[in-house]
Amino acid sequence: xxxxxxxxxxxxxxxxxxxxxxxxxxxxxxxxxxxxxxxxxxxxxxxxxxxxxxxxxxxxxxxxxxxxxxxxxxxxxxxxxxxxxxxxxxxxxxxxxxxxxxxxxxxxxxxxxxxxxxxxxxxxxxxxxxxxxxxxxxxxxxxxxxxxxxxxxxxxxxxxxxxxxxxxxxxxxxxxxxxxxxxxxxxxxxxxxxxxxxxxxxxxxxxxxxxxxxxxxxxxxxxxxxxxxxxxxxxxxxxxxxxxxxxxxxxxxxxxxxxxxxxxxxxxxxxxxxxxxxxxxxxxxxxxxxxxxxxxxxxxxxxxxxxxxxxxxxxxxxxxxxxxxxxxxxxxxxxxxxxxxxxxxxxxxxxxxxxxxxxxxxxxxxxxxxxxxxxxxxxxxxxxxxxxxxxxxxxxxxxxxxxxxxxxxxxxxxxxxxxxxxxxxxxxxxxxxxxxxxxxxxxxxxxxxxxxxxxxxxxxxxxxxxxxxxxxxxxxxxxxxxxxxxxxxxxxxxxxxxxxxxxxxxxxxxxxxxxxxxxxxxxxxxxxxxxxxxxxxxxxxxxxxxxxxxxxxxxxxxxxxxxxxxxxxxxxxxxxxxxxxxxxxxxxxxxxxxxxxxxxxxxxxxxxxxxxxxxxxxxxxxxxxxxxxxxxxxxxxxxxxxxxxxxxxxxxxxxxxxxxxxxxxxxxxxxxxxxxxxxxxxxxxxxxxxxxxxxxxxxxxxxxxxxxxxxxxxxxxxxxxxxxxxxxxxxxxxxxxxxxxxxxxxxxxxxxxxxxxxxxxxxxxxxxxxxxxxxxxxxxxx
Numbered sequence: 001x002x003x004x005x006x007x008x009x010x011x012x013x014x015x016x017x018x019x020x021x022x023x024x025x026x027x028x029x030x031x032x033x034x035x036x037x038x039x040x041x042x043x044x045x046x047x048x049x050x051x052x053x054x055x056x057x058x059x060x061x062x063x064x065x066x067x068x069x070x071x072x073x074x075x076x077x078x079x080x081x082x083x084x085x086x087x088x089x090x091x092x093x094x095x096x097x098x099x100x101x102x103x104x105x106x107x108x109x110x111x112x113x114x115x116x117x118x119x120x121x122x123x124x125x126x127x128x129x130x131x132x133x134x135x136x137x138x139x140x141x142x143x144x145x146x147x148x149x150x151x152x153x154x155x156x157x158x159x160x161x162x163x164x165x166x167x168x169x170x171x172x173x174x175x176x177x178x179x180x181x182x183x184x185x186x187x188x189x190x191x192x193x194x195x196x197x198x199x200x201x202x203x204x205x206x207x208x209x210x211x212x213x214x215x216x217x218x219x220x221x222x223x224x225x226x227x228x229x230x231x232x233x234x235x236x237x238x239x240x241x242x243x244x245x246x247x248x249x250x251x252x253x254x255x256x257x258x259x260x261x262x263x264x265x266x267x268x269x270x271x272x273x274x275x276x277x278x279x280x281x282x283x284x285x286x287x288x289x290x291x292x293x294x295x296x297x298x299x300x301x302x303x304x305x306x307x308x309x310x311x312x313x314x315x316x317x318x319x320x321x322x323x324x325x326x327x328x329x330x331x332x333x334x335x336x337x338x339x340x341x342x343x344x345x346x347x348x349x350x351x352x353x354x355x356x357x358x359x360x361x362x363x364x365x366x367x368x369x370x371x372x373x374x375x376x377x378x379x380x381x382x383x384x385x386x387x388x389x390x391x392x393x394x395x396x397x398x399x400x401x402x403x404x405x406x407x408x409x410x411x412x413x414x415x416x417x418x419x420x421x422x423x424x425x426x427x428x429x430x431x432x433x434x435x436x437x438x439x440x441x442x443x444x445x446x447x448x449x450x451x452x453x454x455x456x457x458x459x460x461x462x463x464x465x466x467x468x469x470x471x472x473x474x475x476x477x478x479x480x481x482x483x484x485x486x487x488x489x490x491x492x493x494x495x496x497x498x499x500x501x502x503x504x505x506x507x508x509x510x511x512x513x514x515x516x517x518x519x520x521x522x523x524x525x526x527x528x529x530x531x532x533x534x535x536x537x538x539x540x541x542x543x544x545x546x547x548x549x550x551x552x553x554x555x556x557x558x559x560x561x562x563x564x565x566x567x568x569x570x571x572x573x574x575x576x577x578x579x580x581x582x583x584x585x586x587x588x589x590x591x592x593x594x595x596x597x598x599x600x601x602x603x604x605x606x607x608x609x610x611x612x613x614x615x616x617x618x619x620x621x622x623x624x625x626x627x628x629x630x631x632x633x634x635x636x637x638x639x640x641x642x643x644x645x646x647x648x649x650x651x652x653x654x655x656x657x658x659x660x661x662x663x664x665x666x667x668x669x670x671x672x673x674x675x676x677x678x679x680x681x682x683x684x685x686x687x688x689x690x691x692x693x694x695x696x697x698x699x700x701x702x703x704x705x706x707x708x709x710x711x712x713x714x715x716x717x718x719x720x721x722x723x724x725x726x727x728x729x730x731x732x733x734x735x736x737x738x739x740x741x742x743x744x745x746x747x748x749x750x751x752x753x754x755x756x757x758x759x760x761x762x763x764x765x766x767x768x769x770x771x772x773x774x775x776x777x778x779x780x781x782x
Contacts, residue, residue, distance in 0.1 A: 003326050004234055005247075005259040008266040010227070011273055014309055016317035019060035021068035026056030028072040029079050036133065037126040038083045044090055044126075045083065052323040055079050061314030062192075063307070066199040073137060074195050080130040081157070081188060087127055089240065098162070102660065105158050111135055112151045114144065142198065145205035150194040156185035159581070167243055170652070175641035177592060178585065179249045180222060180546055185581070186244065187228070189221030193308060200307035201300035207291055211528070212283035213301070215547065219276035220308045222546060224315055226269040230262055231325035253637065268545070271623070273312070275544040280305050363542045363622065368611030372628060373604030374697035378636040380597070381643050384679040386687040387433035388426075391440050395425035399444045406502065407495035408448065413456050417703070421693040424448050430684025431561075432677070442506055446564075449499045450526065450557045456496065457530040458610070462537040470534045474527045480504060481520040483513055507564075522559035529554035533614055542613045542622040549592065555614070556598065558591040565677050572670040577661060582653035589645040590678045594685045596639045600632065601695040609700055643682075650675055 019025075033039055033050055040046050059075040066074070092101035104127075111120050111132040116139065123129035139147050167174065174182065184190055197203060207213060229236075229246035236242035246268075251261035284305060288298045320327050389395070403409055403419055428435070428443040435443060461470035473496070480488045480500045492498040500523070508516045529551055536543060543551070553559070577583060599606075599616040606612035620631035654675070658668055693699040 003328060004238065005262045007230060007327070008263050010266065010316060011270040012313055012316050013273075014313040016061050016313040017064035017310065019064045019066065019071055021071045022056055022060035024068045025059055025071045025075040026054070029056055029075040032076050032133075033079050033083070036080075036130045038079070038130065042087075042126055044087050050079070053082065054318075054322055055082060057321065058315070058318040061317045062311040063196070063199045064310055064314065070199055073134070074199060076130075077134055077138075077195055080127070080134060081191070083130065084127050084158070087125075098166070102162060105162065108158050109151070109155055112154060114147055114151070116140065138198065143202060143205065145208065146194065146197060146202050149208065150191070153188075153191040153194055157188040157191050159185075166653070166656075171243070172648075173243045173252045174249055175638065175645060176249055176253055177549060177638065177642065178589070178645055179244070179246060181585075181588065182581070183225045183244070183246070184218065184221045187221065187225040189224040190217055192224065192311065193217045193220060196307040196311060197304055201303040203301055203304050204293060204297045207287060207293070207301075210287060211532070212279055212287045215279045216276060216284065216305060216308060218546075218550075219272045219279065220311070222272040223269050223276065223312055226265050226272070227316060227319065228325075230265055230269075231319045231327060233258075233262070234326040235324065253641070267623070271544050272546065275547055276308070276312075280309075363544075364540055366540070366542050366613060366618065366622060368540075368607075368613075369609070370607060372608050373700065375601055375604040375695065376629065376632055377600065378632065380636075380686060381640045382683060382686050383643070383647065384683040386430050386683040387680065388687075389429035389433045389435055389440055391435070391437045392425055392429040394437060395428065395440045395444050396423070398441050399425050399448060402441070402445055402502075403448055406499040408452050408499065411456075411495055413459055414452060419448075421699055421703075422448075422451055423688070423692045423694075424451060426691060427684060427688040430687050431681050433680060433684075442503070443564075445499070445503055446507075446560070449496065449503060450560070452499075453496050453527065453530060454555065457534055458537055458612070462534045465538055467531070467534055467538060470531050474524075474531055477527050478520070478524050481516075481523060483516050483520065518563050519560070522557075522563045525554050525559050526557045536613055540613065542619060545619050545623050548614070548616065548619045549595075552595045552599075552614075552616070553588070553591050556591070556595045558587075558595070561681065562587055562591075565674065565681075572664065572666045573674070574661065574663075574667070577657070577663065577667070577671070580657055580661075582649050582657045585653070586646060586649040586675070586678070589642040589649070590682055592642045593639055593646070593682060596635055596642070597686055597689055600635060600639075601689040603628075603632075604697060605695055605700055646678075646682075 030039075030047065030050060033045075034047075038045055039050065055078045056075050059071055059078055063071060063074055088101065088104075091097070092104065107121065107124075107128065108131060111123070111128055112135050113120060116136065120132050121128075123132055139150075142150070166172075203213060226246050233245055233247045236245050237248050246265045247258065247261045250256070250264050251258055254261065254264070256264075284301060287293075288301065293301070319325050400416070400419060403414075409415055409419060424447040425440070425444045427447055428440050432440065432443055457470055457473075461467065461473075473494075476493065476497060477500055480492075480497055481504050482488055488501050488504075492501060508519065511519070532551055533555060596616055603615055603617050606615050607618060612618075616635050617628065617631045620626070620634045621628065624631070624634070626634075654671065657663075658671070663671070689695060
């Protein structure tokens with residue numbers, strides 16, 4: 001059969017190694033599969049199928065260092081998961097039979113009890129039999145924390161099969177952001193990462209959920225899945241009728257050829273591997289130091305990281321050999337291996353290394369302060385009307401008074417003119433048009449705190465190149481949010497602390513401890529993301545596209561918005577509804593639309609006047625090597641598809657979710673109110689950006705001199721009762737060693753070390769043109 005495209009040249013910097021116990025694993029897994037009923041008589045596989053797929057070889061390549069029994073157990077897990085996938089395809093996707101598929105999936109968590117003394121049902125099919133056997137053999141060796149995380153990853157892998165089934169039934173192809181998010185769950189790589197822990201070392205539970213380890217797992221997942229999409233396109237799309245494939249997703253989104261889409265998928269794959277390396281070499285060591293991990297805990301993280309790396313190269317090697325995939329004419333040459341044959345020499349290795357280095361360097365070569373304005377505004381797809389609170393005028397006056405009391409207008413970052421240019425009361429009036437005057441004032445004050453902090457970090461800590469102070473400020477802000485009603489430690493050191501203490505007391509007065517904890521986590525996530533931005537500013541690094549979009553939700557304060565919004569709907573909506581895939585999809589599509597609105601309107605402000613690297617349009621320009629109009633077109637297309645996804649979830653997925661959970665009439669009404677709140681949020685965000693002066697070209701020209709503080713705000717000093725910040729954490733950064741304070745702003749030196757690069761796209765469609773030559777930087781005054 002003719003291949004639909006030529007497989008691209010893969011970036012694979014590490015050699016694949018083969019576990020010497022491969023034959024033992026092959027023999028064991030074959031006997032085990034027969035014992036579980038997966039072979040002859042199952043209607044899915046026979047022994048010839050299993051031998052052709054060769055999961056023993058897959059696991060021997062992906063887990064090269066574990067002993068024979070561990071390799072056999074891991075191989076059994078992979079036999080089970082691939083059998084589940086093929087069984088679900090034949091039984092429920094080809095039909096399609098949603099009700100039977102859901103009933104099948106609903107039983108499977110019963111075979112993964114956290115307490116092994118809990119009885120499990122009698123298995124009714126090979127999938128259930130295999131899961132019951134594997135769980136009982138695996139979890140005794142692992143901690144309760146690992147059991148919980150692995151069970152969640154397994155349930156995601158199983159349950160998101162329903163998302164694939166629904167898309168097949170509707171003939172719907174996901175948008176790129178939705179696809180990346182859902183593929184992590186249904187593709188199973190987070191589940192694979194759990195088995196890497198089993199094979200190498202379990203990561204300490206105290207840091208398992210932190211950003212560095214989360215990014216390691218997510219970049220690992222994305223690379224595994226995108227590589228699989230390239231090899232499996234022919235089987236999935238042309239043979240099985242699947243539409244959950246990254247090549248097909250990009251082919252549809254860009255309207256390009258299959259070959260161009262495949263090349264772009266490979267570019268994203270390479271970018272994610274570079275991000276993996278950047279995180280492993282910079283953020284992970286800092287994490288160990290900042291958290292005071294013991295040597296054995298640090299070694300466990302290192303072993304786990306190496307295990308993820310081994311999985312990448314081993315999985316690639318297996319794809320080259322398995323009959324399950326198309327793998328003819330693969331043109332990958334490992335960077336460690338010199339090409340051989342006529343006309344080749346060791347210099348070819350140098351060319352490959354130079355290409356990889358150029359990809360990394362690309363992320364650091366943006367010329368700041370280029371003249372780009374005014375910002376171009378597309379025809380936004382906004383199906384919801386804006387409504388404004390009748391209490392708007394009073395809220396404006398009261399917000400100005402509050403800002404004066406908190407000291408926001410006296411630190412040299414904001415003055416009354418800048419506060420007026422933001423008109424944050426207008427934003428609140430659109431987000432919550434039915435709010436009482438008191439609720440509107442509180443909402444506007446939260447927006448002022450978040451917007452001021454988002455301005456403060458890059459202007460003060462970024463231009464000073466003082467990451468230590470940014471980290472200390474973030475730790476102190478977290479300490480301002482007490483959970484049990486106690487007084488915050490010490491005296492507020494600046495306007496941000498004073499504001500947050502006031503907001504916290506007013507917001508949490510009637511909250512339960514769990515609600516306070518959720519709100520605190522959402523604020524912490526926002527302030528910690530500002531430190532991430534400062535680190536990139538010091539690196540002068542344009543972020544990886546996927547990392548940018550996911551971190552943008554945090555820098556925009558999205559979790560804070562959602563947590564406050566959810567609390568207004570009371571207990572009628574069970575927590576598992578909010579945790580469900582459809583609701584998370586609804587929220588993330590709305591959040592992304594709001595974030596991208598901001599990036600479109602703020603492009604001139606950030607690129608021309610602030611020298612920013614955190615803007616989706618710039619990220620697209622950097623990744624695709626295209627100009628501003630072309631990048632804006634891509635961002636606008638993505639915005640439109642995210643809004644269409646929001647509408648799709650409301651119309652098609654939420655009604656099914658309500659039925660699946662047998663949600664009460666009160667709960668359905670509460671969720672309808674939540675959807676209405678999100679609609680108001682979307683319409684209010686767009687209206688606010690259109691109306692305020694903050695992003696308008698005339699205002700920016702008038703206030704160009706004011707983008708740097710006219711004096712240096714005082715740095716906070718840690719009070720005696722504040723949470724301890726070690727000497728290491730005070731001077732280290734996620735990925736960047738702290739630099740002593742510098743009074744004058746400057747562009748950091750370009751560095752290619754450990755920086756994730758993103759290759760350019762070649763000819764996706766006519767909209768992508770050659771990059772425009774950068775203009776000379778225009779430096780801000782004063």
